[in-house]
Amino acid sequence: MDSLSINSLLEDLKNPDAKIREQATRKIWRIWFHQKGIYGLEQIDYSQKLIDAGEVIKAETVLTELIQKQPDFAEAWNRRAFLYYSIGQYQKSLADCKMVIQLNSVHFGALHGMGLCYAALGKYSDAIKAFNQALKIQPYSLVNQKLILECNFKLT
Template sequence: MDSLSINSLLEDLKNPNASVREKATKKLWRIWFQQKGIHGLEKIDQSQKLLDAGKTTESESLLTQLIQEQPDFAEAWNRRAFLYYSVGKYKESLADCQMVIQINPVHFGALHGMGLCYAAIGQYLDAIKAFKRALTIQPYSLVNQKLILECTLRLS
């Protein structure tokens, strides 16, 4: 998909109409998951099935192999960041989220993930910054607004 279409979808994330925002969000996720074609998508699906089955080591290995094969596949990094976060490896998750943002600076999911990681390790100011960056892309995100308030309360 060309950058004009992506820019249009990013603009739709700022639309007051919730339906427009929801469609744009789904389309962006689809683009990100399909960035490397069917091979990348199949590997990500396979890793998620392993994770769902409690096979985190196998899931991590699969994602790491995919990242080695395709280091510019942002969603492979993002899925591994999610895996790390889900098992409490917050610093590893944060590092992967930062890679996602290097590859795809508008990846609101990775920015949200960065905020969650920072909050989990008690770095609330950094968490707030990450959630605010996510809000510049998705200004109507209630979850990020709520998390900013929660982190702000923890600072006081």
Template sequence: MNESDINALLEDLKNPDETVRRQATHQLWRIWFEQKGSAGLEQIRKAEVWLQGGNPKEAEAVLTQLIEDLPDFAEAWNRRAVLYYITEEYDKALADCKQVIELNPNHFGALHGMGLCYAAMGEFTEAIRAFRQALEIQPYSLENQRLILECTSQL
């Protein structure tokens, strides 16, 4: 897909029609996961199997190697951020989310992840800021709207 196709999908995230938004979201995730072809996708899947099997260290090793091999693969960074979030290593997760945004400023998943990390660390103002940035891309996200309200109640 070229940049204009991706921009059209990003615009579709703002469409009032839920079906259009859902399809655009699915397409963007597919593009992000497949950015580096089947080899990159295979490694992400391998890491996911390790993580689902209760082996986060093995998953981390796979993702770290993938990042070393393909440092511009934003989804590899994002998957490792998810792993770090799950293992409650919020500083590491946050650093990886920031790297994702550096590589792909429209990655609403990483912005959401940043918000989750900040909230888990009790930094509610920063969490709200991250969730609002995600809402700029996905304005109909009820989850981010809910999390903003929850974080606001903590201030």
């Protein structure tokens, strides 16, 4: 990753102008998805087609093999975390989200995912912490703000 352009885009996520934030978000995701070149991107795309077709086990296999071949590919871990979350395997999803954060500490998607997993597990204080970490990177994220409010409500 070109850290200079990523840092500039991360700053754009804090811009009051929604259009600038949206463009920065799209560019960051593109960088993350293309991190390991065409092979990684093709495997992620293929896994998504399998998920869309209801072939979850095959999609998991594709992502697991990709992770084994490219263990430093944060987005492969993130996509598998999404898959696990979508089928209610919150502990597995959480473990993959944590791996994403180890590889890419500013991965707001994985921080958001961690918050969702913690909330699904009834660990609302941990969920709030994760959503707050994501908000440090994307302070205008309404979804994370809303989820923090919901988790706070469930704590009372």
